[in-house]
Amino acid sequence: MQADIPPEIERWFSGRDWRVRRHQAEMLAAADAGKHALLVADTGAGKTLGGFLPTLADFCPSRLADAAAQDGLHTLYVSPLKALAHDVQRNLVTPVEEMGLPLRIETRSGDTPSDRKKRQRTKPPHVLLTTPESLSLLLSYPDSFELFGSLKRIVIDEVHAFATGKRGDLLALSLARLQALAPQMQRVALSATLANPEGFREWLAPWGEIDTVALVQGEEGAPAQVEILLPEEERVPWGGHAGTWAVGQLYQTIRKNRTTLVFTNTRFLAEFIFQQLWDVNEETLPIGIHHGSLSKEARRKVEGAMARGELRALVATASLDLGVDWGDIDCVVQMGAPKGSSRLLQRVGRANHRLDQPSRALLVPGNRFEFLEAQAAKDAVDAGQRDGEEFRPGGLDVLAQHIMACACAAPFDEAILLAEIRSSLAYAYVDETVWQRVLNYVATGGYALKAYDKFRRIVRDKQGVWRLSHPEMAAKHRLNAGIIIDSEMLEVRFRNGRSLGRVEERFAASLSAGDTFAFAGQSLEVESVKDMDVIVRATAKSAMIPSYGGARMPLTTHLADRVRAMLVDRAGWARFPDDVREWLEVQDWRSQMPGPDNLLVESFPHSKRHYTVYYTFTGWNANQSLGMLITKRMEDRGLMPGGFVANDYSLAVWGLKPVADPAPLLSPDILAHEFVEWVQESYLLKRSFREVAVIGGLVERQHPGKRKSGRQVTFSTDLIYDVLRKYEPDHVLLEAAWADARERLTDIGRLQELLERSQDQLLHVELERVSPLAVPVMVMIGRESVPQGAVDDELLLEAESLASAAMRVDDQP
Structure with missing residues (x-):
C-alpha cells in the first residue's frame, strides 16, 4: 500500500529534520484503504504519531480542499493510564498547532471535572483521550448514539497492557458497541512488546474478520543497552527484595546523568527507595516520586516537572512504565527483578525514547535468584525475545456490567445486543444459554435474590424490549461502574483539607494519633483517623513505611x-x-x-x-x-x-x-478434590466474589455523597456469598468468581503443568x-x-x- 502523505505533514517533519517513517506511512495507507491496523514498533519509533497520522491527515487543508472540517467527535484514543493520556495530549498539541490544523484535543478520565465531562458530551472535541472505564461510562448515556455516530477512528495505545485482562474485556465490548453506532469506524492498536501479534490482530478485529486488520511492523531501532548492577565490594545478597545495598551506587548514577527514572515493582518499594535516596542525597538533588496512590495534584506536579526537565531522578511504579515520552531521560533503573522481558523492554524504552539511539538501563537484583532472573531478562532483551499473556474467555461479571451500561443508554432488543456482543473475540463463546443466565442475573439478581426489589435492575416490556426498572438505576450504575477494584483506600489529608493521596484501609486501621509514616516523599504524623480520612501533619520524626497490599507481578x-x-x-x-x-x-x-x-x-x-x-x-x-x-x-x-x-x-x-x-x-489428583475444597473454604473465593459482585453491579460501593467502607462492602458480599453458596451454587457470579480464583489468584494453569x-x-x-x-x-x-x-x-x-x-x-x- 502506498500512502498519500499530505504536504502539510511532510513539511512539518522536514522542518524538524525528521522523515515520515515507513511504518507511519503504512498506517496512513491502511486507513486510506479502509482497514483496521495493528502497529508493533519499538519504543521511540513514533507509534503514537503513527496511530494519529490518519486523523491529522483528515484535518489537513490539502485533503479538506474547500470543505469544512468535520464537526463532532472524530477520534478516540484509549490508554491504560491517565498519565499516558495527558502525556499524549502534550505531544499532540505541538504538531497540531504548528501545522495550523483545526483540531481540538481533550482528555477525559476520573480526574476530569464534572462540568467539563458534561460539556464534552454535548460539544465534544475532535479527539478525546480517555481510558476503558471512562469510555464505558460515556456509552451508558442516551446521547452516546449522537456523540459516537460521527466517530471515524479509535486508537488503542499499549494494547498489550490490558487486552488480556478484564479491562480488555470491557474495551472489547465497548469496541463492539462503537462499531454498531459508527459502522465506518476504524480500529487501531499500538504496542512495542507483543510476543504474539496474530493473537492481538484477532482480538482487535470484529469476530471472524481478522483479514480486515493490517499488521504493520515498525522499523528496527538501536538495541537496548542493559547492564546488571553488582555490589562494588560486597557480595550479591542472599535474601531481600528491596536492593537497598545499591542505594549508594544508584545515587552516583543519578549524579552522573541528567535524568534517571527508577522503577520499582510495588508502591511500598517506591516510597522506601525514595526515602533511602533522600538519606544519601547530600547535594539535595531534585528527586521525585510517582505512584497510583498519590493525589491527582501530586502526580500532575511530578509529571509536569519531568516534562520540563526539572528533576534529576524520579522513583515510580508501573504508573509510568507505559508510553510516557520524556526524551531527556538518560538511564532507567529497575529495582528488583523485572519479572518479564516484555515489561523490562517497556521500561527500558523510557530512556532516550529515540529509535536511533540505544536506551540504557541498569538492573538491580535484590538477591541471588533475582540476579539470575535479571540475567535471563537481559539475555531475552538482547535476543529480541518477548513474553506475553494468553487470551482467555471474557468475564461474565464484565458482561453484566456492559449490559447495564447499554440499558442505561436506551432500551434494547436482546437478540440484537447478543449479536453485537458476540462480535468480539472475548465473548464469541456466549451462546443462548449463557446469555439468558447473565441477562436473568442483571434483571433479577438470580433465583436466590429475585424476591428483593433492590436487585431488579431491568425489566422486559410487552414488546419484548428490555429497559431500566427505574430511572434511578442509571445513576447507580454510573456511580459504581468500573473494573479496577483496589483495596479500600482512605484519603491522607492535612488539616487544611489538602490531599496527599490514599493509603489502604487495612494500613490506616492500624494507625493511632501520634504514629508516623512516610508517604508522598514526606514524614507524616497522624493527628486522627476519621471516617474515610487520615488527618496528618508534617514531622521531622522517623517514620514507619506504609505497606501496600496489591497484586504481585508474576514471573513469566x-x-x-x-x-x-x-x-x-x-x-x-x-x-x-x-x-x-x-x-x-x-x-x-x-x-x-x-x-x-x-x-x-x-x-x-x-x-x-x-x-x-x-x-x-x-x-x-x-x-x-x-x-x-x-x-x-x-x-x-x-x-x-x-x-x-x-x-x-x-x-x-x-x-x-x-x-x-x-x-x-504432588499427584495431579490433588486438583480434583482438595484444590476445590481448599478454594471454596479459603478467603480466595470470597475475595474473588467480592470483586465480581462489585464489577457485576450486585453490591454498590458508592451512594450519592457517600462511599461504603471496605469493611461494609466485604460484609455485604460475604452475606450474599453464603446465601448463594447454599441456595444457588450455579449462580453466574459464583462461576465468575471461580474463574478468577482459579486463573488469577491461584495460577491454576501453571500449577497443573507442574503437577503433571x-x-x-x-x-x-x-x-x-x-x-x-x-x-x-x-x-x-x-x-x-x-x-x-x-x-x-x-x-x-x-x-x-x-x-x-x-x-x-x-x-x-
Missing part, C-alpha cells in the same frame, strides 16, 4: 524457563560474579541442579524441624497454592506440618516429621543440612509479615548463618 513462564536453563548450563556460569558462580558450584557438588528436565525437591533437617524445598519456578501465586495443598496433605498423612513460605522460584515447607517421598504430595511434570521428572535429594539454593527462600521464614526492605539487614544476618552451613565444603556431599 518465558523467564522462568530461561532461569532453569541457565542453572544447568555449567559452562555459562563463567560469566557470573564469583560469589554467584561459587553458590551454584557448591549446590552442584552437594546436591543437584533444578533444570528444564526435572523437578528438584530437597529434604533436610534444620533447627529441630524437617524441611522440604520444591524448586518449581512457577511464580508466587502458584507456589502459595501448592504450599496450602501440600500442608493439607501432610496433615492428612500425620507428617505434622508447621507452615510454608514461597517466592517466585521455590517453595519451602516444614514440619515435625520428614517427608520421605514427596511424590504422593512431577509424575516423571521428580528428582528427590535428601541432605544432611540446608543447600545453597535453599538459602534465599529459607531466610524468608518468619519474615513474611514484616514490610519488605525494612528487614534487609536482619535478612542478611540470618542469611549469613544459613549460608555458612550451606556453603561449607569440608565434608562429603
Whole structure:
C-alpha cells in the first residue's frame, strides 16, 4: 500500500529534520484503504504519531480542499493510564498547532471535572483521550448514539497492557458497541512488546474478520543497552527484595546523568527507595516520586516537572512504565527483578525514547535468584525475545456490567445486543444459554435474590424490549461502574483539607494519633483517623513505611524457563560474579541442579524441624497454592506440618516429621478434590466474589455523597456469598468468581503443568543440612509479615548463618 502523505505533514517533519517513517506511512495507507491496523514498533519509533497520522491527515487543508472540517467527535484514543493520556495530549498539541490544523484535543478520565465531562458530551472535541472505564461510562448515556455516530477512528495505545485482562474485556465490548453506532469506524492498536501479534490482530478485529486488520511492523531501532548492577565490594545478597545495598551506587548514577527514572515493582518499594535516596542525597538533588496512590495534584506536579526537565531522578511504579515520552531521560533503573522481558523492554524504552539511539538501563537484583532472573531478562532483551499473556474467555461479571451500561443508554432488543456482543473475540463463546443466565442475573439478581426489589435492575416490556426498572438505576450504575477494584483506600489529608493521596484501609486501621509514616516523599504524623480520612501533619520524626497490599507481578513462564536453563548450563556460569558462580558450584557438588528436565525437591533437617524445598519456578501465586495443598496433605498423612513460605522460584515447607517421598504430595489428583475444597473454604473465593459482585453491579460501593467502607462492602458480599453458596451454587457470579480464583489468584494453569511434570521428572535429594539454593527462600521464614526492605539487614544476618552451613565444603556431599 502506498500512502498519500499530505504536504502539510511532510513539511512539518522536514522542518524538524525528521522523515515520515515507513511504518507511519503504512498506517496512513491502511486507513486510506479502509482497514483496521495493528502497529508493533519499538519504543521511540513514533507509534503514537503513527496511530494519529490518519486523523491529522483528515484535518489537513490539502485533503479538506474547500470543505469544512468535520464537526463532532472524530477520534478516540484509549490508554491504560491517565498519565499516558495527558502525556499524549502534550505531544499532540505541538504538531497540531504548528501545522495550523483545526483540531481540538481533550482528555477525559476520573480526574476530569464534572462540568467539563458534561460539556464534552454535548460539544465534544475532535479527539478525546480517555481510558476503558471512562469510555464505558460515556456509552451508558442516551446521547452516546449522537456523540459516537460521527466517530471515524479509535486508537488503542499499549494494547498489550490490558487486552488480556478484564479491562480488555470491557474495551472489547465497548469496541463492539462503537462499531454498531459508527459502522465506518476504524480500529487501531499500538504496542512495542507483543510476543504474539496474530493473537492481538484477532482480538482487535470484529469476530471472524481478522483479514480486515493490517499488521504493520515498525522499523528496527538501536538495541537496548542493559547492564546488571553488582555490589562494588560486597557480595550479591542472599535474601531481600528491596536492593537497598545499591542505594549508594544508584545515587552516583543519578549524579552522573541528567535524568534517571527508577522503577520499582510495588508502591511500598517506591516510597522506601525514595526515602533511602533522600538519606544519601547530600547535594539535595531534585528527586521525585510517582505512584497510583498519590493525589491527582501530586502526580500532575511530578509529571509536569519531568516534562520540563526539572528533576534529576524520579522513583515510580508501573504508573509510568507505559508510553510516557520524556526524551531527556538518560538511564532507567529497575529495582528488583523485572519479572518479564516484555515489561523490562517497556521500561527500558523510557530512556532516550529515540529509535536511533540505544536506551540504557541498569538492573538491580535484590538477591541471588533475582540476579539470575535479571540475567535471563537481559539475555531475552538482547535476543529480541518477548513474553506475553494468553487470551482467555471474557468475564461474565464484565458482561453484566456492559449490559447495564447499554440499558442505561436506551432500551434494547436482546437478540440484537447478543449479536453485537458476540462480535468480539472475548465473548464469541456466549451462546443462548449463557446469555439468558447473565441477562436473568442483571434483571433479577438470580433465583436466590429475585424476591428483593433492590436487585431488579431491568425489566422486559410487552414488546419484548428490555429497559431500566427505574430511572434511578442509571445513576447507580454510573456511580459504581468500573473494573479496577483496589483495596479500600482512605484519603491522607492535612488539616487544611489538602490531599496527599490514599493509603489502604487495612494500613490506616492500624494507625493511632501520634504514629508516623512516610508517604508522598514526606514524614507524616497522624493527628486522627476519621471516617474515610487520615488527618496528618508534617514531622521531622522517623517514620514507619506504609505497606501496600496489591497484586504481585508474576514471573513469566518465558523467564522462568530461561532461569532453569541457565542453572544447568555449567559452562555459562563463567560469566557470573564469583560469589554467584561459587553458590551454584557448591549446590552442584552437594546436591543437584533444578533444570528444564526435572523437578528438584530437597529434604533436610534444620533447627529441630524437617524441611522440604520444591524448586518449581512457577511464580508466587502458584507456589502459595501448592504450599496450602501440600500442608493439607501432610496433615492428612500425620507428617505434622508447621507452615510454608514461597517466592517466585521455590517453595519451602516444614514440619515435625520428614517427608520421605514427596511424590504422593504432588499427584495431579490433588486438583480434583482438595484444590476445590481448599478454594471454596479459603478467603480466595470470597475475595474473588467480592470483586465480581462489585464489577457485576450486585453490591454498590458508592451512594450519592457517600462511599461504603471496605469493611461494609466485604460484609455485604460475604452475606450474599453464603446465601448463594447454599441456595444457588450455579449462580453466574459464583462461576465468575471461580474463574478468577482459579486463573488469577491461584495460577491454576501453571500449577497443573507442574503437577503433571512431577509424575516423571521428580528428582528427590535428601541432605544432611540446608543447600545453597535453599538459602534465599529459607531466610524468608518468619519474615513474611514484616514490610519488605525494612528487614534487609536482619535478612542478611540470618542469611549469613544459613549460608555458612550451606556453603561449607569440608565434608562429603
